[in-house]
Amino acid sequence: MKEKKRLTTEAGAPVNHYQDSQSAGARGPLLLQDYFLHEKLATFNRERIPERIVHAKGSGAYGTFTVTHDITKYTRAKLFSKIGKQTKVFTRFSTVGGEKGSADTERDPRGFAVKFYTEDGNWDLVGNNTPVFFIKDPKKFPDFIHTQKRDPHTNCKSPTMVWDYWSLNPESLHQVLILMSDRGTPNGYRFMNGYGSHTFSMVNDKNERIYVKFHYKTMQGNKTFTDAEATKLKGTDPDYSQRDLVDAIEKGDYPKYALKIQVMTLDEAKNFSWNPFDLTKVWSHKDYPLIDVGEIELNEIPANYFQDVEQAAFAPSNLVDGIGFSPDKMLQGRILAYPDAQRYRIGGNYQALPVNKCPYATNNYHRDGAMRFDGNGENSPNYYPNSFDNNTEDDSYKGVNYELDSNIAGYFDRNEGDDDHFTQPGNLFKIMTPEAKINTINNIVGAMSGISGSKKDEIINLQLCHWFRVDIQLGMGVAKGLGVEIDPKLLR
Structure with a gap:
């Protein structure tokens, strides 16, 4: 009893x-x-704390990362220091555009964020299930997200807003094509890949620097839903992905993901076909093959969802020695935006919460603020330098100086000299199976059929022009589905 x-x-x-x-x-x-x-x-x-503006509905699990291959020639980060080394992780999956009560099977990108609790601090690899994104400059982000949310007039989702924005921003084509394929409706979180998406950098123990992209490949195999299957589940089991993850882990069927990297030298970056830091582009696997690193296994569902999943706070600014940033403009914007969002949503001391706290010693002079429950520095000095404690800066973590490409400050057109928005999505469409091509076209037609209002024809025609530039077969399929007659002479 x-x-x-x-x-x-x-x-x-x-x-x-x-x-x-x-x-x-x-x-x-x-x-x-x-x-x-x-x-x-x-x-x-x-x-209820304020829900996330994006990634509001999510699922999370604890697990371990195990090093399986040696990459110390690229990075001195301690979590990769030897084969077999294990690091505790917390992973949060999510949909992006919907509210907390939305369905798990919406056509939407999926967030895939991993927090590594390393002895050098927490490393947050905050990504999605796609290697690219809709835009390439963070100043565009609020406008883009507004189109994915509710119309301020009707308070309903608006296909017109969505396609109006995409049609006026052809840089979105690569991500939109992925979203409109069956990859836009993955079968839960266990059967999809994840990507750091951004370009990061690595530094080894010789202070040699390279650029890197991170990939997590599902070891369960990729599975997706058709649009009809996803739509049915929205009504019959809106929490499908959450339930699937919890059930699998509780019965010992632990999801696993292989962590891999692509690397690019600084000289290669200067001569790359496109801007290598452009988030709307990928690096060819043929030219920059995937390199095995380790495995992530998720094996523990949090005892309390709110405490760990809802209060989990990720930020790309949380890096560790041996891993660094790059000139990726979207990444640079997230360095500010993510910690700021967490301080607004949870409070200034959000990193003291158990799921966010570094399990190793932390030592600084931050004090006070709401919900300070960790001793608040007790009776020690709250300033530095001082004559009472023996805290010092560690020169071994000084980092590596590097040159910038330019010393000119200004506002540069993000697409000037880099306006090929069509080749990469075209290449993607060409390698799709015949069935995948049909599903993608049907999904686009279904989504664009919701465009309405006085600008309907203008928006549809502009977006059709983009689809034709991506691929003639794609453009013709979408046009036919929308009932738009195309003069074949115009395609010569």
Whole structure:
């Protein structure tokens, strides 16, 4: 028999009337002095922290990362220091555009974020299930996300907003094509790949620097839903992905992902066909083959979803020695935006929460702020330098100086000299199977059929021009599906 535990207030005082409020007589009004009633209702009112603007609905699990191959010639990061080394991880999967109550099988990119708890601090590899993104400059991000959310007039999702924006930003074509394929509706989180997406850098123990992209390849095999299957599940099991992940781990069928990298030298980056830091482009696997690194195994569902999954906070700014940034403009924008979002959503001390806290010693002079529950530095000095403690800067973590490509500050057109938005999505469409091509065309037609309003024809025609430039077969298929007649002479 379980030991009985008495009910108490948050301050620890015993509560002997948990279900009945204090009143003036059995039928009388309630009394202000029933402080536990106030505590209970006030706490309930604050149960929901602001949901994430994007990636609001997610699933998470703890696990381990194990090094299987030696990459120390590229990086001195300690988590890769030897084969067999294990590092605890927390992974959060998510949809991107929907609210917290949205369906798991929406046609949407999927977030795939991994927090590595290393002895040099936490490393957050915050990515998606696609290697590219819709835009290449962070200043465009709020506008793009507005189109994925609700129309400020109708408060409904608007295909017109979505396609108007995409048609006016052809840099989105590569990601849109992936989204409109069956990869846009993955079968849960266990059967999809993940990508760091951005270009990062690595530094080895000789201070040699290279650029790198991270990939997680599902070891369960890729599985997707057709549009019809995904739509059916939205109504019959909107929490499909969450349920699938929990059920698999609880029965010991642990999801695994192979971590791989692509590397590019600084000289290769200068001579690359496209801007190697452009988030709308990929590096060819033929020219820059995948290199095996290790395996991620997810083997523990958090005991409490809110504590760990909802309060999990990832930021690309969380790097460790041996891994660095690159000139990727979208990455540079996320260095600011992500920690700022977490401080707004959870509070200034969000990294002290168990799921976000580095399990190794941390030492700095940050103090105070809401929800400071970790000792707050106790009676030690809150400034540096000082004459009382013996804290020092560690020169062995000084980092590597590097030259910038330019010393001219200005606003540069993101597409000037880099406006080929069509070759890579065209190459992707060409390697699709005949079935995948048909499904992709049908998905595009279904999505574009929702465009309405006075600008309908203008938006459709502009987007059709983009599809034709990607691939003639793709353009003709979409045009036919939308009932738009195309003069073959115009395609010569």
